[in-house]
Amino acid sequence: MLNISPPNFIFCPFCGNKLSTRIEEGKKRKYCQNDNWTYYPHVTASAGIVIFNGSKVFLVKRKREPYSGKWMFPAGFIDFGEYPSETAVREAAEEAGKKVSAPEFINITQIEDDPRELGHFSFFYKANFESDVDVTDKEENQDMGWFEIQNLPEIGWKSHQKIAKMIQEGKV
Structure with missing residues (x-):
């Protein structure tokens, strides 16, 4: 299990009252007594794509944080209404200028080193x-x-390093 914590909300997003805490399902949860609303932490998701051309793969070098100046596979957060495989194809075009089709699922990882969304899941594909x-x-x-x-x-990213190692070991 990753040692990361969800956002520490202080106020209710609906009424603005200060949140209390209570034990629910054996876990400490943020709770608004005014709205009877409980905050259930959840994760977001992203998708990345390994683009192959013979014995080569395509990488992009980040311009901004996190991991500015480091290489990675084209990747990005999944938009609402989008399947992870669609995100991977979209990111290949948007970030890398590469058209791919029929992406094949490689692996899913949980991201532990992205301060924007700790713990989010990342789906990796190849094409x-x-x-x-x-x-x-x-x-x-x-x-x-x-x-x-x-x-x-x-x-830069630990998840991308893991996928790169899998590729180099012939597991992809």
Whole structure:
């Protein structure tokens, strides 16, 4: 189990009253007595994609924190109404300018090193490169490129490092 905590809300998002705590289902929960509302911490989700072109994979180098200046697979948070596989395909186009199709599921990890959303789940997919498209998110990354699977640059996220290791060991 990861040693991370959910956001520490102080006020009710509905009425603004200060939250109390109570034990529910054996756990300490934030609770609004005025609205009879209980905060149940939950996680968000993201999706990443490993784009293959022969013996190479495509990586992007982050421009902003977290992990500014580090390499990663194209990835991003899942939009409401979007399947994780759709997010992976969208991020390949938006961040990397790469068209892919028929992504195949690799693994799911729980993210322990993203201060924006601690503990969120990240779905990883793989797909083959089809063609180049226009990059629409030019603010997120400072560089991008193809790298030999056995000669990858330093990767920032622990989850991306795990996926890279799986690829290098032939498990993907």
